[in-house]
Amino acid sequence: MTLIQTASNVQHNLRHLRLFLAVVDTNSVTQASALSHLSQPAVTQALAKIERSLRTTVFTRTPRGLFANAEGKALARRVRRAFDFLDPALAELSPRLKMVATTSQLEALVAVSEAGNFTLAARQLGLAQPTVHRAITQLEDEAGKPLFERTSYGIIASRAALALAQAARLAFTELVQAETDLAEARSEEKGRIVIGAMPLARSFLLPRAIAEFRKTRPKIAIRIVEGPYSDLLSGLRRGEIDFLIGALREPAPIGDVEQRFLFNDTLVVVSGSGHPLAQRQSVTINELAAYPWVVAQHGTPIRQHFDALFDDRPHQPASIVESSSLILMRELLSCTDHLGCISVRQAQAEIARGLLKALPLDLCHTARPIGLTLRVNWAPTSAQEHFISLLDDRSLPEESDH
Template sequence: MIALSRNLRHFRLLLAVADTGSLTQSAALANVSQPAVTQAVTKLEKEAGGPLFDRTRQGFFPTPRGEAMSARLRRAFDRLDPALTDIAPRLKLTATWAQLQALVAVHETENFTLAARRLGLAQPTVHRAISHLEKEAGRPLFDRTAFGLVPTRATSALTQAVMLAFTEIDQAESDLADLDGGEAGRVVVGALPLSRSVLLPRALARFRDQRPNHPVRVIDGAYDELLGDLRRGKIDMIIGALRSPPPIGDIRQEPLFDDRLSIIAGPGHPLLDRKGLTAEDLRSWKWVVPRIGAPSRAHFDAFFAETGLPDSIVEAGSILLMRELLTQSDHLGCISSAQAQAELAHGLLHEIDVTTRWPRRPIGLTYRGNWFPTKAQALLLDLLRQGAQDITL
């Protein structure tokens, strides 16, 4: 079982040995004793499941295990150190993992007591951690208000960097476990409505055939919520409708297939036998449609641009809710053709014939621009790409 202790000083010493190939030079660079460097490397090797360096007369050279771990640690510090330096250069030397963990908890809860409860610590412990960071920074990291602790802009930037650095360490454990044929870490997927019923279940079934024990977590949510978690490293990828233009520059969007909208109804609906229906024909009916802000909702609104929107609208992204409402009433639904594919194929719902030609919209993957997936994450990505090739609309 790979479980790295979160000791930032030990991580930095490991990277120094990887860079210099020498315990003596690493000790001098870090201003510590050579035995301290030896102790740090030995401890990390025990936690990592094997040697991180080959010891030779010419120096220390990283093993494949050491290269994998060093690569993740560099990525972690590439995210963390600039944010620490922006607040106070000294924080690179003094900030501990526990203090940064407390920072994240306070940032998210805006309250010392709630942060302590989340971490399973006493409230004074969390308060002391933040006070120490603020003392080293020489300025407050949070504004104390009647409504709670409000982070400064620099604190929010640091918190995001800390969370991304934490993610890299988690993925280091996964990379190390893979070297031994083991499992560590997990894949976390943000699922938008379409992916839950079409693309993702098939890919996960195939993933489980190849990685039967690797933990996978699927988080349902609105796009904006999932995007925030993606950028903070809480989730690895989002699957669903892509945005045009991309909402922010630090993400990447990868199209997998094009989808279109369908207007659907339950069995026996009065409009099923009619052809070439227009917006005027459909405006007076009751509707179930995606929430405002979703790309499909923009297409729905454009369809009724000249006549005005229907007066009776239920906003929902769930195909299950829509199916039940349509089968129990004369509501009409507007939804992705791919998302409704199973219901249409089994005759649970039926497509209404309309005059418009719906614009195609790209469905695909969204992930961080500088993300380097683990083998398990890369496998799921490949299975999603393969599964997209089987979708025909």
């Protein structure tokens, strides 16, 4: 998924959006036209195009001037946030870019910086390759410097180009969010929630939160994105994912995200019901080392705790399958003598149903924080905020064992 593919009706002429803000701030087409050095008819036409594209009005027109209505205020809030991301990056390249850069040029910049190739970028955008090349050339002409280095391996974006592409992604995200806010102002349901989910969240938290959320918001689309933590974090920072759910990192991985604690979780060692250790009253670490294992990949909190179990031990597990899939673990443990190391909450439904057996090993020292990872200063829509409120484990109904 890319932001370009999720463009909203709000994401159109950037100059029109600047004129819209000028009218919001001055309550006057006359003053807005003077500030922007454009004619009053040009400002009026820009406002008409915005309202036509949104199929609604955003101003209340009175003899004293134009005043933003509820939808206009919602739009202005998101447009301001978009330009707060975009304008510093544009100004770093050239002061003129703030007034002349277009949405299509910025979309081309994002696509080329991601693809590293004009042809692939054009295909992603559904445009001809010369059109994309021309958009980049126009930006480079205004900036007075190249934005990409052409090499035999492809096209490499400059630091300033990468910064502008990131700012454009986040600005476009705000404009996509604006459409959801506008619908909310009309008491309508629109938009979607994109969640980066780590294994525990997929099997324990999310099913219950989604079920509860659907009781009051049945039409909001929900997309669950799975993958390695590094990929999910990148998607979050680009604005493609709204928030992550799973094990928190200590310290936070980078300065532009924040972590929000929900609860602590511990690990459990599990086996199939027919495993030689399944009926034992106690087991030792040395006994565990003799069996093959299914464990998470290196670099994950679970794997760090697993490896620590065998630190300074004479015997180490010799056979390991690396996977975060609960289904794979369950099926492999059911037909072999493999053992698994997994979150106790992630496995609790499988244990309750007799599909996995928790071995008698005290792992209370493996407690790890579970929570949300969000972009710093992220402004959720009403629906996103509602969903997040449901992720507090105490607010959800207890899951049945049956």
